[in-house]
Structures are given as C-alpha cells and as structure tokens.
Amino acid sequence: MNQNKIKVIVSKVGLDGHDRGVKVVATLLKEAGMEVVYLGMYQTPEGVIKAAVDEDADVIGLSYLSGEHLVYTPKIVDEMRKSGLDDVLLVVGGSFPPEDVPVMKEMGVDEVFRGGSLTESIVDYIKKNTRGKS
C-alpha cells in the first residue's frame, strides 16, 4: 500500500438504492490515483465511521439521492466527532436542492457536489484539501 496515496471511503447510508453515481465516482477517483474503498449500500453511520477509522481514510464520500441527506448527515458528523476524525474530509454528492447545500455545510460537511458535477472538480477539491498526499 502506498502511504502517500489519498485514501477515500465512499458509501451510501440507509435504504437509498441509487448507486450508479457513487460507483462511477469510486471508479474515477481510482483512475485519478486515489485508493478507494466502496462500502456498498445499506450502511449505518456507525458502520461508515468504523470503516473510516479502520482504513485510516483521508476522505469520506457519501451519496444521497432519496431525500435522506438531512436525516443522516448530522448522525455521520456526530459519529465522526466521537471517533476524533476531525482531520478527515467529509464530501457529499447526489440529488438535493441548492437550499440544502449551506445547511449541510453548517452541519459539518466540507464540500458538496450535486448531480452534473464534473469529475475534475471533485478530484481537484480532494487533492487540494488533503495535504501532504497526492
């Protein structure tokens, strides 16, 4: 394993079954040189955070497409705090109204990429914000 590689955990929490986007992002982040672990669907906030700790992840990426983003985001942020993951980047993608972007940032999400985001913008953001790694 390359210690210098950015490590990203991507996942979905709850029952939302729209996984086309999250799988595409996982593949494209890998192609951009990152180490990516896709946890699959039906994860719990506790499960995602445990995986992030175990894998020593630099980034947690969550995908929401069924209107569950305001339900699960506070739970994820809370679990991150409990596990001391303050230096881990929390990035969210999917379908939600623009009105909810500042709300999620207020909750503790570092960056939000809505549908239609280009891969380059996601890769650039992650690379710039995970210092010392490439």
Next chain:
Amino acid sequence: MSQGHETKKNPDGSCDVSWDDYLKSYYEKPQSAKTWSGYDVQELYTPDDLVKNDYKKNVGDAGDYPFTRGLHRNMFRGRYWTRREVVGIGSPADTHERAAFCFEQGGSGLNTIADVTYEMGLDVDHPWAENEVGLTGVNITSVKDMETLVGDIPLDKVSWSLITASTAAAATMAQYVVVAQQKNYDISLLRGSIQNDPIHFRYCGFRPACPLDLSVKLGSDVMEYCTRHMPKFYYTTVNMYDLREQGINAHQEVAYGFGIAMCYIDELLRRGLHIDDFAPRFTFYVSCHVDFFEEIAKIRAARRMWAKLMKEKYGAKDPRSMQFRFAVHTAGCSLVPQQPLNNIVRIAYEALAAVLGGVQSLHCCSYDEPMCLPTEKGHLQALRTQQILAYETGVTNVADPLGGSYYIESLTDKIEEEALRCMKEVEELGGMEEAIRTEWLDRKFEIEAVKRQKEVDNRDKLIVGVNIFDSEPETKTPLGVQRIAEQSAKRQISEVQALKRSRDMTTLREAIDRLRDVASRGKNTIPAMIEATKAFATTAELLGTVREVMGYPYDPMQVIESPFK
C-alpha cells in the same frame, strides 16, 4: 468551460463584448455527428437507404403487424395517450391528496409509487424504515393504508397504475384486491396496471428484496393470478426505463428489457399457460432520453421486434399478443440541477419523441427531479407540458407522422440490428437469468455508466449548464422545495403499531400458516396472500413468510425475526 461570449463590464455600466468570440460562434458547427448511443449517421438519407426495406413485411401500416408504425390505425384520434403523472409522497393520505390534485388539473390516469421502505418489503415500524418512510413514495404496510390511498377513487372507472416493482408487488396486489372486494367491485372488471417487475429491481438498489428465484416466483404469481381472475388488468410493466437510467444506450435498453420479459414468459409457459392467454396483458416502461430521433426510432424498433418475437419465437396467434404496449417516463438522468428551468425544455422534447413514437401512457418528469420530489407546482408544470402537446400542437392528428422518413426508417433498422445482436450475446451466455446470476449484466451497467460520465467530462456529450454555457450556481430552487412532513410518517407508524396490537392473532396465524403451506407446495401465493391480508397481515409478514420458505431470511435487512414461529 463556458462557451458564452466574454464581456468586460465598464465602470459606467456599459459592456465590451469580445466580437471575435461572437464571430466564432456564428460559424460554429456541431462537434459530433453521432447519436446519443454513438451510432454514426450520414449527412443525408435518400430513397437509396430504403432499398432493402419491404414496407408491407417490415414496416406495415399502423395497426397492422409488425406494428412498427403503431398499435392502432387511428392512434390518438381514437384516444389521447393517458396523461399520467407519478405521485408518491409522505403518507397514503398525502399521496391520495396529491393524486386528486393531478386529477383536478386534467390528469387522465392515476400513477402511485411505492417508497424505498415498501419496495424493500419493510413495514413502516421496521427500524430501517423509520428514517425514510414517505421520502420517495408511499408505504402500504397494511390493508388500512391501501384503504386510505384508494379513498373515493372509483376503481372500475379510473385507470390506476400501481408502481410497486419489487417482490412487494405481490403484497400490493393482495392489498388492492382486498380493498376492491370490500368496496363490492367485481375484480374481473378492474382496470389498471401494476409494475410487478422484481427481476429488474435488483439493479435499482433492492437486491435484498429481489433474489432472482423469488423475483421470478412472485412476479409470475401476480401475472398468473391476474390472467385467471383479472383479465382487464395489466399485471406487469417490464421496466426498460430503469435499465436505461443505469447509463446504457438505446439498443441495450430494448435488448435487456426483452431479456427480462422473456424470463417471466418462460415461467408462465412452464406453468402451463399458453402465450395468447397472457401476452396481451404485457406492458413496458420505456425511457425517452434527449436524442429526439433516436428515441422515436428505438420505440418503432421495439414494437417491430416484440411483434416478431411473440409470433416467431413464441408462436402467438392473437395479434394482441404481438402488440408492444408501453408507457414512457421521460429520462430522469437527462436532467441536471444546474439552471434547472432548462429541464422543462428537455422534458418537452422527450415527451414529443414519446408521442411521435406512439406512446400509450406518459409520465413527464417534473423539472425539479434532480433536486427533490416534485412540488405541487412542479407536478402541475409537467402535466401542463403534456397538455400543451396534446391540445395545442397538432401532433395527435396523424399516426406515426415520421414513418417513411429515410432517416427514421434507417435508424429504426439500425437499432433493431444492434438490439438483436445484444440479445444474441445474452443468449450465448446462457440466457438472461444466467447473465443476471453471473453478474454479467451488473458489469455491463457499470462499464456503460463510467463511459457516460467520461463523455460528459471530456465534452464529447454536451449538457447546457454542465459542460457548456455554465453560469454561477443557483442558490434557490425556482418554484420552491418539496419537503416531507415528519409527522406524516410518525402518524403512519403509530397507526401500524396500534393495528398490530389489536389483531386477532389466532386468525392471523392460521392465515399465515396457510400462506406458508401454499408457498411450500410451490402453488400460486396470491390467493393466500389475499386471505392473510384480510386478517391484517402486513407487507413484511406476507413477504417474509414466503421468503423463509424459499430459503431467505424473513427480513431483507436481517434485523427482525418472524413473529409467527
């Protein structure tokens, strides 16, 4: 990234426009001459392109085999397509209210959709359901919920499309029949449809609820039951639309959709039904994406291919068995949250393609689909899009108005050829069930989805607001945001909990035992599900009982145990 013209604002408010850019855009030409699905097309099509085309054999008039040009000779002069907007929001009462609103505004068919919790086969009081009840549709846990959803809707008059796709469709069917019987309807006269395509739903995130053998079993149980008892009801809508949303192209949509349809057909034939007993009630859900001509050609190709498949492979004699009946859902995945009002235009083009393709029933997405569930204004706008098309534009006058176009006929042939090639590929793998079991189809979807994203990243496919003509991101959804009232879910959960406490457990247990027995003997489970539903068995209890017989955990999420042990 923006292709807009660079302008510099002066302090006095005037602008300096870059006229060089202006000139460039004046002479600009399209960068690609491929269709959305990647077919190379000629600059011009002429009569020479139709040389091989035998009109009578391959095209035929609308209403005649092989139905390339439409199912009916008079098409929309006989009847408009059904203007049917999908509704599913919050509780059964909320959903009923929104459906009634769409009716008041001139909708002509009902279309209610299950939420993720119901599709997964969970009751609303399941620990995994609590957070998500009503967020994406409606959960029908017991017959009481179905009663609320039905309300005063006249079931023998209104064409109602029940969108439950997963194995939970078997429960929906039972709940629907029980409510209809309580209201003294003769079920043999009921009209409408149920989506009931559990095989495809594994690709929409419902794999725990839709193991392949259980999907074939319960899906076919519904189809067989309706064939015998509800001859006017359309008992499946094979969902090619959801497959397309995975990122595949036009001919793959047809090929894989037909592959899945054949899984059910083969099972119904194994059960001793004749093709003409049931095929006239087969329907499909088709996507209309943004490449206008390609979508029209795809629909025409699908109609011809289905007719030939039914006649040549399955030996159908009844022309109605050979008719590819379909609803269109405009492509949700073609919509973007950037500059969201543009979605209205995309939807209108897609709807026009559906109508020129000869659609039977249409759902237009609402423009806010990439942001939230439709707001009431969003729903109304989508319905009005259909109404403008139906009542203002004149597209209803003539059947298959593009038939005979050198281009359309050539593209129809091309898509048929490509789709047949794809079907052959699946056949060589050992058939669709094998392609599913080995996850060949999963890999296909994943490869295609990545390809689609790269096309957008590389600007091989242009999307206004995304990789061309982009502008500052919006901070507000133009017509407001649909929120789901939390108390709706809470009320439904407490009602279900109260119902579960008040049931006559002896009667219920006996009904569940009978269901278990019927399932163990491989018999059709729907009559026993109907009886158990009358004893207030819930969705999770009906499905869990059959799941256990088939060797699966009672609860798809593997959290709770059967209460009937």
